[in-house]
Amino acid sequence: MPVDTGKTAAPLEFRNVTKRYEGTDAAAIKDLSFVVPAGEVCVLVGPSGCGKTTAMRLVNRMIDMTGGEILIDGKSISGRSPADLRREIGYVIQHVGLFPHLNVANNIGTVPRLLGWDRKRIASRSAELLELVGLPAEMGKRYPSQLSGGQRQRVGVARALAADPPLMLMDEPFGAIDPINRDRLQNEFLRLQREIKKTVVFVTHDIDEGIKMGDRIAILREGGELVQYDTPDAILANPADEFVARFVGADRGLKRLALTNLEQVDLDEVTCVREGETISPGTWVDNDIVVVVDGERKPIGEMTRDVSSDSAVTLGSARPVGASIPITASLRDALSLMMTESIRPLLVLDGEGRVAGWVSIDQINKAVRQVPNESAAIDAAGIDLDK
Ligand SMILES: Nc1ncnc2c1ncn2[C@@H]1O[C@H](COP(=O)(O)OP(=O)(O)O)[C@@H](O)[C@H]1O
Ligand SMILES: [Mg+2]
Known part of the structure; x- marks a missing residue:
């Protein structure tokens, strides 16, 4: 109807x-x-x-x-x-x-x-x-x-x-x-x-x-x-x-984070691998996590980089994906999730649940500091983003 x-x-x-x-x-x-x-x-x-x-x-x-x-x-x-x-x-x-x-x-x-x-x-x-x-x-x-x-x-x-x-x-x-x-x-x-x-x-x-x-x-x-x-x-x-x-x-700098959503952020690239595919360790970017995806680029697991191995990635060796967040969520949501889960990049998923990128504490830090005179607000809130 x-x-x-x-x-x-x-x-x-x-x-x-x-x-x-x-x-x-x-x-x-x-x-x-x-x-x-x-x-x-x-x-x-x-x-x-x-x-x-x-x-x-x-x-x-x-x-x-x-x-x-x-x-x-x-x-x-x-x-x-x-x-x-x-x-x-x-x-x-x-x-x-x-x-x-x-x-x-x-x-x-x-x-x-x-x-x-x-x-x-x-x-x-x-x-x-x-x-x-x-x-x-x-x-x-x-x-x-x-x-x-x-x-x-x-x-x-x-x-x-x-x-x-x-x-x-x-x-x-x-x-x-x-x-x-x-x-x-x-x-x-x-x-x-x-x-x-x-x-x-x-x-x-x-x-x-x-x-x-x-x-x-x-x-x-x-x-x-x-x-x-x-x-x-x-x-x-x-x-x-x-x-x-x-x-x-006093935390209005942080509050402005609620007004920026992840679509507006330059997300970090995610290294994805299809189940059974081989990936050369040299191509893994940045945070050492590779995400195992299905044919639609939806995550099914994740693995940490193993420099000693160049073997095929199989689902058996992957663990469940860590915290993820929809791309429509705000930077503030991302920050809260990082605070409650663990301070590590969050996997950002698009409207169809496909891998869109990583959001890390650095991007949040940058967004807050783009506001003049607002970095003090972060300090006032007692959050050390550089940690
Ligand atoms: N029926 C009423 N008679 C007299 N004073 C009222 C009445 N309703 C509300 N007030 C007073 O009007 C002011 C505003 O109340 P209200 O509109 O309920 O505030 P808010 O919804 O912002 O809490 C308050 O000082 C309240 O005590
Ligand atoms: Mg009222």
């Missing part, structure tokens, strides 16, 4: 928005202005209490603003009925709020049902959305209590996407998930977003998540004041002030 990934996305604009809750002196949001272009992910990031959730709830009119204007697709939301507006906005929150008495398929079908779609169309939409968020079709029959936290969040994302909304609001959507599954959900959402290209406002208090998820980041400080709005790279390279510099952390 072809997956209807939807095409619509609308720009969102905050224009001098202020929100003061009744009975409070200080504003929760103060004169907030920024534009999210259609199809981009804007991350709102800042410490707890800085007004992120308030900003989101203003957009779908769960609360009303004290001053200013919010425009979706160039039109002010003030004259819209909140119920209509919410059907056009996908909303994902931390504890996703699935209806416990409805199965997964019916949870996903909530908004389509409100829109009066017929049963057949709702069922097929639920099925394609399950596929889109990487869940098996059978899961549609389960109830929320029978799912893991990560699965529930996927269903939450599917439900928010059900009516193909031009705008998605995601308030700390992965905040309650353990780090490994959070990383997986982030990656899945980024992959999904490349297909669906929605306008997304994504809230987090975690700058690392913001750097990873955002096309742009809006950094807020207490009182809902916008301190800086720019691309992650620009913010890391040039924090607007002390607050931002402290918020993004």
Whole structure:
């Protein structure tokens, strides 16, 4: 079944928005202005209490603003009925709020049902959305209590996407998930977003998540004041002030590594050998490891150079390949893997799982040091890359 990934996305604009809750002196949001272009992910990031959730709830009119204007697709939301507006906005929150008495398929079908779609169309939409968020079709029959936290969040994302909304609001959507599954959900959402290209406002208090998820980041400080709005790279390279510099952390050089992926790196060449083939020791490059590959250049094992031998390489003498990493991963991922596995080059694999090259600590070192004044960040992080 072809997956209807939807095409619509609308720009969102905050224009001098202020929100003061009744009975409070200080504003929760103060004169907030920024534009999210259609199809981009804007991350709102800042410490707890800085007004992120308030900003989101203003957009779908769960609360009303004290001053200013919010425009979706160039039109002010003030004259819209909140119920209509919410059907056009996908909303994902931390504890996703699935209806416990409805199965997964019916949870996903909530908004389509409100829109009066017929049963057949709702069922097929639920099925394609399950596929889109990487869940098996059978899961549609389960109830929320029978799912893991990560699965529930996927269903939450599917439900928010059900009516193909031009705008998605995601308030700390992965905040309650353990780090490994959070990383997986982030990656899945980024992959999904490349297909669906929605306008997304994504809230987090975690700058690392913001750097990873955002096309742009809006950094807020207490009182809902916008301190800086720019691309992650620009913010890391040039924090607007002390607050931002402290918020993004002393290790911003390292964080920029998260923005460079292995495709952008000049990888070292890998000596590959087909099973049963002979290779002359003189042709082995650099790190003394030869990778045994199948006919498609997919790795099946590896061997260390044996200078005394010029014999045919056989699978029997090879060991399993050491740590490998997909070429779409970032230099930061590569560095973490090196830290947890062993400091040795990692085998980089392309999208089909074929050998693409080696990435070594030297390349990571070089990438960090290309940033002026950033080598200090590496030292500050206590990592000796020259070791
Ligand atoms: N319903 C409310 N009534 C009064 N004050 C509120 C209400 N909701 C939030 N606030 C206050 O508004 C500020 C921003 O809150 P919030 O938007 O939830 O921040 P964040 O999501 O960034 O943690 C905080 O000082 C919070 O105490
Ligand atoms: Mg919040």
